[in-house]
Amino acid sequence: MAVTIKDIAQLANVSIATVSRVLNNSKPVRPELRDKVMRVVEETGFQPNAIARSLVNKETRIIGVMIPDISNNFYSNLLYGVDSVISEYDYSMFLAISDETVEKELKYLRLFKEKQIDGVILASIHFLEGNIHSLHEMQVPMVVTGHDLHGYQIPTVNVNNVQASYDATAYLISQGHRRIACVSGPLWDPPCGLDRMGGYRKAMRAHGLPIPEGFVAEGDFTPKSGYEAVKRIFEEKERPTAIFVATDLMAVGVLNYLHDEGIRVPDDVSVMGFDNLEIASLTRPMLSTVHNDPYMYGRAAGEQLLKQLRNEPIERMSTVPHDLVIRQSVKAVL
Amino acid sequence: MAVTIKDIAQLANVSIATVSRVLNNSKPVRPELRDKVMRVVEETGFQPNAIARSLVNKETRIIGVMIPDISNNFYSNLLYGVDSVISEYDYSMFLAISDETVEKELKYLRLFKEKQIDGVILASIHFLEGNIHSLHEMQVPMVVTGHDLHGYQIPTVNVNNVQASYDATAYLISQGHRRIACVSGPLWDPPCGLDRMGGYRKAMRAHGLPIPEGFVAEGDFTPKSGYEAVKRIFEEKERPTAIFVATDLMAVGVLNYLHDEGIRVPDDVSVMGFDNLEIASLTRPMLSTVHNDPYMYGRAAGEQLLKQLRNEPIERMSTVPHDLVIRQSVKAVL
DNA sequence: GTGAAAGCGCTAACAC
DNA sequence: GTGTTAGCGCTTTCAC
Numbered sequence: 001m002a003v004t005i006k007d008i009a010q011l012a013n014v015s016i017a018t019v020s021r022v023l024n025n026s027k028p029v030r031p032e033l034r035d036k037v038m039r040v041v042e043e044t045g046f047q048p049n050a051i052a053r054s055l056v057n058k059e060t061r062i063i064g065v066m067i068p069d070i071s072n073n074f075y076s077n078l079l080y081g082v083d084s085v086i087s088e089y090d091y092s093m094f095l096a097i098s099d100e101t102v103e104k105e106l107k108y109l110r111l112f113k114e115k116q117i118d119g120v121i122l123a124s125i126h127f128l129e130g131n132i133h134s135l136h137e138m139q140v141p142m143v144v145t146g147h148d149l150h151g152y153q154i155p156t157v158n159v160n161n162v163q164a165s166y167d168a169t170a171y172l173i174s175q176g177h178r179r180i181a182c183v184s185g186p187l188w189d190p191p192c193g194l195d196r197m198g199g200y201r202k203a204m205r206a207h208g209l210p211i212p213e214g215f216v217a218e219g220d221f222t223p224k225s226g227y228e229a230v231k232r233i234f235e236e237k238e239r240p241t242a243i244f245v246a247t248d249l250m251a252v253g254v255l256n257y258l259h260d261e262g263i264r265v266p267d268d269v270s271v272m273g274f275d276n277l278e279i280a281s282l283t284r285p286m287l288s289t290v291h292n293d294p295y296m297y298g299r300a301a302g303e304q305l306l307k308q309l310r311n312e313p314i315e316r317m318s319t320v321p322h323d324l325v326i327r328q329s330v331k332a333v334l
Numbered sequence: 335m336a337v338t339i340k341d342i343a344q345l346a347n348v349s350i351a352t353v354s355r356v357l358n359n360s361k362p363v364r365p366e367l368r369d370k371v372m373r374v375v376e377e378t379g380f381q382p383n384a385i386a387r388s389l390v391n392k393e394t395r396i397i398g399v400m401i402p403d404i405s406n407n408f409y410s411n412l413l414y415g416v417d418s419v420i421s422e423y424d425y426s427m428f429l430a431i432s433d434e435t436v437e438k439e440l441k442y443l444r445l446f447k448e449k450q451i452d453g454v455i456l457a458s459i460h461f462l463e464g465n466i467h468s469l470h471e472m473q474v475p476m477v478v479t480g481h482d483l484h485g486y487q488i489p490t491v492n493v494n495n496v497q498a499s500y501d502a503t504a505y506l507i508s509q510g511h512r513r514i515a516c517v518s519g520p521l522w523d524p525p526c527g528l529d530r531m532g533g534y535r536k537a538m539r540a541h542g543l544p545i546p547e548g549f550v551a552e553g554d555f556t557p558k559s560g561y562e563a564v565k566r567i568f569e570e571k572e573r574p575t576a577i578f579v580a581t582d583l584m585a586v587g588v589l590n591y592l593h594d595e596g597i598r599v600p601d602d603v604s605v606m607g608f609d610n611l612e613i614a615s616l617t618r619p620m621l622s623t624v625h626n627d628p629y630m631y632g633r634a635a636g637e638q639l640l641k642q643l644r645n646e647p648i649e650r651m652s653t654v655p656h657d658l659v660i661r662q663s664v665k666a667v668l
Numbered sequence: 669g670t671g672a673a674a675g676c677g678c679t680a681a682c683a684c
Numbered sequence: 685g686t687g688t689t690a691g692c693g694c695t696t697t698c699a700c
Contacts, residue, residue, distance in 0.1 A: 051388050062428075094429075
């Protein structure tokens with residue numbers, strides 16, 4: 001049986017109220033009593049029961065974080081960012097892994113409420129469109145990242161995917177490329193699918209460049225899907241001189257296809273990635289890409305959430321900055 | 335204000351005990367009452383308060399997982415393994431990231447107790463040797479992974495690092511290599527440092543092969559440290575024909591050094607990794623390595639913990655199997 | 669400054 | 685089968 005405040009009170013010959021007061025510094029206590037209590041606390045190795053405390057305080061100091069897939073480096077670094085800010089304020093993390101299923105997302109949302117979590121961070125959730133009401137019903141401070149959620153009063157944290165992809169494509173164009181293909185993310189993931197492809201299209205249009213049929217292929221985040229996508233592109237009659245790939249992971253697949261086909265990067269074709277995962281600097285040639293730091297997403301999301309918890313004003317929509325990382329996989333052409 | 339059992343009871347004209355009974359199916363309730371209660375529950379969107387429940391049940395259905403570094407793919411996959419087994423039994427995860435500091439480890443250990451966590455999984459903790467008593471004091475079901483902890487009554491989950499490294503080295507020898515170097519993990523991490531290097535040494539000795547001065551270099555897990563370590567080895571007079579690298583991440587650094595120096599793999603030198611991270615199949619050439627699945631670690635640890643929670647008998651020390659994954663980075667020599 | 673007592677939301681005897 | 689009640693470990697009025 002664990003030691004309780006009651007035990008401490010008896011051993012120290014004071015009331016449990018007094019013990020509580022010295023433990024929380026909530027009210028002045030006569031020094032001698034305070035010392036006596038502290039001594040007993042030391043001796044017994046007493047640890048307050050946070051559950052009981054939460055029941056009365058209505059605060060758990062736990063925040064729930066939901067991510068679709070933890071084996072994905074992007075999300076684990078996002079977690080790292082969240083943790084780095086919340087742990088500083090003595091909040092801890094309840095981790096919910098949804099495995100990309102709406103069912104689990106909804107289950108964890110319910111669990112968050114039941115466990116009386118103080119706040120929630122939702123990354124790249126699927127169940128939106130049709131279940132947003134679940135979010136509003138929550139009545140729990142919350143921030144979502146990886147979705148735009150325009151028109152809802154829920155704070156979001158995101159990069160400007162359209163602009164970043166535009167910048168990446170424009171860079172390719174500035175290096176003299178004109179026939180530029182695109183391996184996009186899956187269309188069911190708006191940020192990596194629609195938005196990033198949108199930025200690419202926008203840049204091409206703005207520079208008066210055509211997008212031939214077969215120059216755009218869709219992947220599903222895995223390296224393998226990048227491999228397959230670029231294969232489809234290269235089996236067309238017309239070949240690009242550069243490829244913009246919507247995620248680094250798929251870009252690795254693209255690099256591998258090119259390698260396996262004996263097509264040299266960047267001499268024969270240039271490749272531009274997106275995300276700047278650790279792996280981008282580990283490939284040979286090293287991948288030029290868009291820096292999109294999940295750690296910063298996490299920090300930003302954590303900060304927005306903490307602000308809510310302190311009732312400070314927050315932006316409904318914060319944008320985390322991006323920039324281009326130029327390495328070896330893009331070459332200028334004449 | 336959230337809806338409580340008391341509210342439900344009033345609205346349904348029953349006692350709170352009855353509501354509790356239908357919610358938990360803990361005792362038979364007359365169907366009409368049960369229906370009435372359920373209807374009110376639906377209408378109000380009632381969610382039970384898990385905190386209050388935990389206070390009386392003395393069970394939180396939360397298990398604490400402590401890892402040193404979540405940006406490391408190894409640990410995030412371990413988490414995935416843990417989650418995959420515990421979530422099936424309706425346990426959820428409280429995540430503690432220690433950032434490799436003993437201070438935070440101890441802090442989270444305390445927090446685990448305060449939050450009345452039901453069980454604890456500790457991965458690659460640092461504070462052992464001098465603080466093991468903290469673990470015993472815990473009086474909480476627990477399993478540790480990434481440490482051997484011989485002589486203590488704490489269940490562990492591990493690969494046999496010595497044997498696995500032995501096997502990897504023996505494989506290199508079976509391919510005709512005789513001059514084999516080793517890039518080991520840091521010595522402060524016994525499993526990846528001492529044990530893996532130990533397996534290498536043992537295999538060399540068993541086959542009567544010498545280990546020349548300068549054939550062993552220590553890295554610290556990062557690709558960069560692998561790069562530097564193998565550089566030191568290759569700057570010696572005598573060159574190896576094969577290298578056993580204690581972790582894949584460092585092996586990527588090794589591969590990159592070799593690439594940058596124009597030394598071909600596997601034609602000029604063979605490289606054998608350890609871990610079988612995703613990246614091992616993404617490098618060119620693809621890395622031959624030891625399969626050491628953190629996901630399985632996680633699953634095994636989770637299973638051992640669940641057994642304890644059910645008071646089932648457990649093994650004090652469970653070994654997760656390893657095997658060799660042969661890809662392209664090793665070549666047979668005559 | 670200190671203690672007695674109420675109550676947080678729930679479960680589990682215990683009576684009926 | 686159902687309701688009443690004690691109590692989980694804590695914080696916080698409210699008296700003194």
